[in-house]
Amino acid sequence: MTHSILRIDASANGADSVTRNLTQAIVEQLQGDVTHRDLAATAPQFATAGYISGRTLAPDERDTAQRADMVQPDALVAELEAADTIVIGLPIYNFGVPAALKAWADQVAIPGRTFAYSAEGPKGLLEGKRAIIAVASGGTKVGSEIDFATPWLRFFLGFIGVTDVQIIAADQLGQGAEDKISAAHDSIASIAA
Template identity: 65%
Template sequence: MSHTILRIDASARDAASVSRQLTDRITAKLGGDVIHRDLAETPPSFVTEEMIGAYFTPPADRSAAQDATLDASNAVVAELQKADTIVIGMPIYNFGVPAALKAWADLAARVGVTFQYSADGPKGLLDGKRAIIAVASGGTESGSEIDWATPWLKFFLGFLGITDVQVITADQLNMEAESKIEAAYDEIEALAA
C-alpha cells in the first residue's frame, strides 16, 4: 500500500528558503506519493462570514453558493484526510507563523469534519497520522519563550488529532547557519521512513 505525504510549504521565499530545503529532504527520505500545497504560490483564502455560515449549516441544507464557498476548505480537508504523513515547512516570521499558514489552518479546522465537541471537550478526528514540522528561523530559537510558532502548530495539529509530531529545526540562522542546517540534515537522515 502506498504511503501518502502532504507537503505544505509556508515560506514566501523560493530557492533560498531553508524550510523548503528541509521539506525537500524530508519528503525524499520518506518516499511515497506527495501532495504538495505551496502556500506562497497559491495563498489560501481567508475565512469569510459566508464561509462561517456554511460551516454551521447542515450539508443537506446548504445552498449552492454555500457549497461553493467551502471549496477551498474542502480541498484542504481532503488533503489532510488522504495523507498518512504531513510535512510542514514553517519559517518563523516575527515570532509566529506566516499568515498563509494561519489561513490554511483556519480552512483545516472544521467542526464535525476534522474535530468535534463532546461532553469531554474537543476531540480531533484526524488521528493515526504523523506530522513532521521543519522549522527555520533567522533569530528566534525554536522552543524558546519567544517562539510562539512551534508550540502553536503542535497544539493545532493535536487539536485535529495528529499527536505524533516531530520537529526538525534549523533556527537562529542569522547567527550560525551552516552548523544549524547540517544538524537539521542529520536529523532528517535519522528519520524512520
C-alpha cells in the first residue's frame, strides 16, 4: 500500500519561501503519493453562515446555500482523511499563522468528521495520522513566549486527532539563515518514512 501525503503550503513568498523548500524536501524524503494544497495560491473561503449552520447537518439535510458553502470544506476534509502524513509549511507572520492557514483550519473543523463532542470533552476523529510542520521565521524563536503559531497549530491538530506532530524549525532567520536552513535539512534527512 502506498503512503499518502498531504502537503499544505501557506507561504505567500513563492519560490523564495523557506517553508516551501522544506516541505518539498520532506515529501521527497517520505516518498509517497502527494496531494498538494497551496493555500497562498488558492486561499480557503472564510467561514460563512451557510458553513456554520451546514457543517453539523448531513449532506441531504443542507439547504442550497449550505450545500454551496460546504463544497470546499468537504473537499479539504477528504484530503485530510485520505492522508497518512500531513506536511505543513508554517511561516510565522507577526508571531502567528498566516490567515490562509487559519481559514483552512476553520474549514476542516467539522463536528462528526474531524472531531466529536463527548461527555469528556472534544475528541479528535483523525487518529493514527502523523504531521510534520516545517516552520520558518525571521525573528521569532520556535517555542518561545512570542511563538503563538506552533503551539496553536499543534493544539489544533491534536483537536482533530493528529497527535503525532514533529516540528522542523528554521527559525530566527534574520540572525543567520544559512546555518539554520542547513540544520533544518539535516533534521529532514533523518525523518523515517
